[in-house]
Amino acid sequence: MWSSLPELGTASLYAVLVATAYTFAMAVLSAGSQARPFGSPRLLSAARMGAHGTSALVAFAVLLLAHAFVSNDFRVSYVSRYSDRSMSTTELFTALWGGQDGSLLWWLFLSATFTSVCVVWLKGKYHQLQPYVIATLMTVLAFFAILMIFSANPFATHVAGAPEDGTGLNYQLRNFYMIIHPPSLYVGFTSSAIPFAFAIAALVSGRLDSEWIVASRKWMLFSWLFLSIGNALGMLWAYEELGWGGYWAWDPVENAAFLPWITASAYVHSTMIQERRGLFRVWNVVLIVMTFFLTIFGTFLTRSGLIASVHSFAQSGIGSFFLYFMGFIVCVSGALIVYRWRELKSTGSLDSVLSRETAFLLNNWGFVSLMVFIALATIWPRISEWLLNEEATLGPTFYNTWIPPLALLIFALMGVAPLLGWRKTSPELFWRSFRIPTAAMLLTMIAHASLGHRFGYPAVIQITPIYSGALGTALSTMLGVFPVITVGLVVFNIVVVAQEFARGTQARIKAHGESVGIALARLVAKSRRRYGGYIVHMGIAAMFFGFTGRSWEINQEASLKPGETVNVGQYALTYQGPRMEVDAQKRMIFADLAVTRGGEDLGALHPAKFIYKSAPDQPSTEVAKLVTLQNDLYVIVGIVNAQTKVASFQIHVNPFVSFIWLGVIILILGASLSLWPELGVEPVGAMSYLKTAGAVTSMTALSILMAWAPAQALHRPSLPAAGTVQSVPQDVSP
Amino acid sequence: MNIGYAATLALSVALSSPVAFATEPTETIAVQNEVERALFKTLSSMCGRPRESLAECPGDRAATLRAEVREQMARGATDDEIRAAYAKKYGSGAVMVPSNEGADQALWIAPLVVAVAGGVLLATVIRRLRRRAGNHVHQTATSAPRDKYDERLERELEEADS
Numbered sequence: 019m020w021s022s023l024p025e026l027g028t029a030s031l032y033a034v035l036v037a038t039a040y041t042f043a044m045a046v047l048s049a050g051s052q053a054r055p056f057g058s059p060r061l062l063s064a065a066r067m068g069a070h071g072t073s074a075l076v077a078f079a080v081l082l083l084a085h086a087f088v089s090n091d092f093r094v095s096y097v098s099r100y101s102d103r104s105m106s107t108t109e110l111f112t113a114l115w116g117g118q119d120g121s122l123l124w125w126l127f128l129s130a131t132f133t134s135v136c137v138v139w140l141k142g143k144y145h146q147l148q149p150y151v152i153a154t155l156m157t158v159l160a161f162f163a164i165l166m167i168f169s170a171n172p173f174a175t176h177v178a179g180a181p182e183d184g185t186g187l188n189y190q191l192r193n194f195y196m197i198i199h200p201p202s203l204y205v206g207f208t209s210s211a212i213p214f215a216f217a218i219a220a221l222v223s224g225r226l227d228s229e230w231i232v233a234s235r236k237w238m239l240f241s242w243l244f245l246s247i248g249n250a251l252g253m254l255w256a257y258e259e260l261g262w263g264g265y266w267a268w269d270p271v272e273n274a275a276f277l278p279w280i281t282a283s284a285y286v287h288s289t290m291i292q293e294r295r296g297l298f299r300v301w302n303v304v305l306i307v308m309t310f311f312l313t314i315f316g317t318f319l320t321r322s323g324l325i326a327s328v329h330s331f332a333q334s335g336i337g338s339f340f341l342y343f344m345g346f347i348v349c350v351s352g353a354l355i356v357y358r359w360r361e362l363k364s365t366g367s368l369d370s371v372l373s374r375e376t377a378f379l380l381n382n383w384g385f386v387s388l389m390v391f392i393a394l395a396t397i398w399p400r401i402s403e404w405l406l407n408e409e410a411t412l413g414p415t416f417y418n419t420w421i422p423p424l425a426l427l428i429f430a431l432m433g434v435a436p437l438l439g440w441r442k443t444s445p446e447l448f449w450r451s452f453r454i455p456t457a458a459m460l461l462t463m464i465a466h467a468s469l470g471h472r473f474g475y476p477a478v479i480q481i482t483p484i485y486s487g488a489l490g491t492a493l494s495t496m497l498g499v500f501p502v503i504t505v506g507l508v509v510f511n512i513v514v515v516a517q518e519f520a521r522g523t524q525a526r527i528k529a530h531g532e533s534v535g536i537a538l539a540r541l542v543a544k545s546r547r548r549y550g551g552y553i554v555h556m557g558i559a560a561m562f563f564g565f566t567g568r569s570w571e572i573n574q575e576a577s578l579k580p581g582e583t584v585n586v587g588q589y590a591l592t593y594q595g596p597r598m599e600v601d602a603q604k605r606m607i608f609a610d611l612a613v614t615r616g617g618e619d620l621g622a623l624h625p626a627k628f629i630y631k632s633a634p635d636q637p638s639t640e641v642a643k644l645v646t647l648q649n650d651l652y653v654i655v656g657i658v659n660a661q662t663k664v665a666s667f668q669i670h671v672n673p674f675v676s677f678i679w680l681g682v683i684i685l686i687l688g689a690s691l692s693l694w695p696e697l698g699v700e701p702v703g704a705m706s707y708l709k710t711a712g713a714v715t716s717m718t719a720l721s722i723l724m725a726w727a728p729a730q731a732l733h734r735p736s737l738p739a740a741g742t743v744q745s746v747p748q749d750v751s752p
Numbered sequence: 753m754n755i756g757y758a759a760t761l762a763l764s765v766a767l768s769s770p771v772a773f774a775t776e777p778t779e780t781i782a783v784q785n786e787v788e789r790a791l792f793k794t795l796s797s798m799c800g801r802p803r804e805s806l807a808e809c810p811g812d813r814a815a816t817l818r819a820e821v822r823e824q825m826a827r828g829a830t831d832d833e834i835r836a837a838y839a840k841k842y843g844s845g846a847v848m849v850p851s852n853e854g855a856d857q858a859l860w861i862a863p864l865v866v867a868v869a870g871g872v873l874l875a876t877v878i879r880r881l882r883r884r885a886g887n888h889v890h891q892t893a894t895s896a897p898r899d900k901y902d903e904r905l906e907r908e909l910e911e912a913d914s
Contacts, residue, residue, distance in 0.1 A: 269803065297881070367882070367885035368885055370882075371878060380874070383867075383871060386870060387863065399845070402855075402856075408844045410845060411845045411847065412848065413805055414793070415790075420860060482791070485851070486830065486831070522909065525909045528908070545905050573783070573789065656810045
């Protein structure tokens with residue numbers, strides 16, 4: 019069988035396409051009509067089996083490709099381009115999604131897996147939605163199958179025969195982050211197809227009550243969680259591997275992954291209005307469609323070569339496929355929304371402007387405005403080229419000037435919304451809810467303004483305007499005061515969450531006479547979605563504090579002879595000289611530094627350049643970091659002179675970066691709590707208890723794993739990881 | 753340092769990129785102060801890596817470009833004048849912050865228009881929904897069945913607050 023592996027792989031892709039077409043047909047035919055509301059159970063059963071069969075075929079294709087990698091089957095062009103004989107099994111596994119064709123197969127695999135999980139979960143429920151959910155998911159799978167068959171076949175062979183050895187995976191991809199970062203993002207991207215399928219099913223079937231919203235809300239939260247994890251791991255990867263001192267550069271590919279996260283965030287809030295009040299049904303459908311569309315749009319950006327990025331895959335001809343598919347999504351969804359417009363229109367009302375509904379609406383407005391701004395800026399270079407015949411490049415400075423105002427508005431609303439009541443907020447409730455958080459915020463801002471500069475964290479900073487004139491001055495003045503505003507809002511948000519926990523606990527104590535500990539535990543256990551959400555808010559507040567750290571960063575460059583010392587912020591770094599080590603793959607040139615703070619020895623840092631045998635002209639930069647909660651000392655070695663031993667260093671002191679990673683871990687725990695399965699076992703019996711135990715165990719394992727992954731990534735020593743400041747020859751990101 | 757070590761290091765230098773391991777580095781300190789860092793961050797290094805600014809690229813070409821910019825700074829040129837000259841010499845794509853002139857203004861005006869339009873739409877929707885509440889022509893909207901505990905919690909919170 020293995021001798022014909024490439025043909026078998028290609029055949030399996032064709033089989034996937036046929037299976038999706040069959041399943042689609044069965045699903046549509048099984049759908050109910052007015053005469054037969056519940057449709058044909060036999061055909062639905064065939065569609066369900068078809069979905070599982072499709073998933074099995076996709077899994078088979080993935081196994082074939084994995085086998086090709088581990089057996090060094092260089093007949094397969096993809097295998098020879100992304101692996102070589104020296105790579106470990108783990109690296110070979112990573113290579114599965116290291117390049118374009120394989121990552122598309124991986125995407126298909128995850129989509130198929132979610133489809134199967136969804137079909138299992140749908141058993142016995144949502145009979146009228148189910149056929150269309152399956153049909154929609156099959157359409158998505160068929161698109162990726164077509165894409166691979168006609169444009170990016172991972173089983174394509176070399177025309178000139180198999181080479182002796184492969185090119186090998188880019189060294190930037192041979193690290194821990196690449197094992198977990200792309201799969202996390204892909205899980206987020208692919209799982210967003212499920213809520214999209216429910217939305218389409220609701221539109222086609224006309225079942226536009228809140229049933230589909232309830233059915234799909236956890237799926238969307240799941241997708242949002244993994245998009246969050248994927249983006250956070252991307253930040254960690256950039257921070258560790260790219261060696262420029264930061265974690266987010268507003269690179270088009272970073273933006274592409276961030277855009278669906280924004281609309282998904284808007285949706286997880288606005289869905290609550292529909293659930294509670296039956297309002298904004300059109301808007302919720304639009305947000306779900308937009309989120310799914312943006313996952314495809316992001317993939318298109320990454321893979322079409324439309325926008326230059328350090329992350330993007332090699333330019334290819336698959337862009338037109340994506341364009342057609344995006345057009346298809348917009349046309350079908352748009353037509354269905356227009357067709358169901360009358361039924362979708364809400365008939366409810368808004369009792370008061372001062373209500374949580376209004377706060378959520380404003381939050382949605384903020385999120386969508388942010389999404390529009392980032393999307394336009396991301397594609398601006400192409401727009402400028404096509405319409406203005408002018409090249410354009412938008413660097414981080416541009417984004418960092420325009421985005422903070424909107425981001426802070428959303429951040430402020432995040433704190434305000436939980437304080438407002440549903441329907442209306444009485445003046446008494448308003449005063450009672452706002453007084454403590456507002457007082458805490460104001461006191462913090464006053465303390466920061468008066469004491470911050472003494473500790474090196476001034477409340478107001480100087481920003482160089484990016485434009486001359488009034489606009490530039492207005493923007494830079496606004497940005498200058500953001501440190502104190504952000505710190506104030508961080509405290510406001512944290513106090514709001516603490517107050518909500520305290521309020522809930524007190525309510526339980528009053529109603530049930532429980533002790534504080536029991537009341538708090540039961541409060542959270544019984545209202546996981548609400549309090550999980552609050553914990554997520556706490557995580558985001560911690561992340562904002564980390565982002566604000568940029569305001570006080572110290573960047574310095576130094577050229578040192580062995581024995582010389584440079585002082586950067588509170589640190590003194592003494593250069594001890596160059597050192598070289600050699601292993602089978604590379605030569606490693608270290609520039610050792612002894613670090614002290616206030617006379618206290620903090621150990622040594624070893625920034626380095628690695629020169630790989632396979633790419634000697636592209637030495638990679640290996641960052642060295644000293645991580646504390648207060649700041650990260652981040653050192654990059656530039657040039658090492660062999661004769662004089664003089665080395666040049668870029669040294670960054672990045673305050674509060676650890677709070678970003680801490681915030682991500684809190685966010686994961688909060689979102690996992692919200693997703694936690696219901697413990698009620700209504701159909702009493704051994705199986706129901708078993709299912710519950712299984713669900714709880716798997717969720718526990720998943721939550722620990724999810725929180726562990728970024729924590730593990732954070733605490734990995736930086737030296738074995740790869741990075742570069744040189745040009746990137748290969749695909750380096752999803 | 754022993755001879756073998758020195759020889760290996762020299763070999764590595766010889767084999768490696770002239771940029772990273774030049775025997776006579778043309779520029780050891782790329783960015784000398786925060787004023788020039790802020791300006792360099794808005795200028796593309798054209799090093800081959802997309803979107804890498806003059807503040808980050810360590811290459812010789814970037815060093816030459818930095819020297820050019822420093823010269824203009826020393827002559828007293830404003831940031832805008834330096835960026836305009838840079839764009840004129842190396843193309844508009846070499847500047848990483850588009851100017852606030854002509855069609856480039858669409859970059860912030862277009863999203864602003866969308867945001868304002870969204871705000872107006874939001875205000876209209878809120879006003880219409882409020883009017884409905886005033887006319888008592890509502891309450892037919894179907895909300896999802898609520899979690900029993902959530903409803904109880906709301907009641908308990910109200911009682912605790914009162």
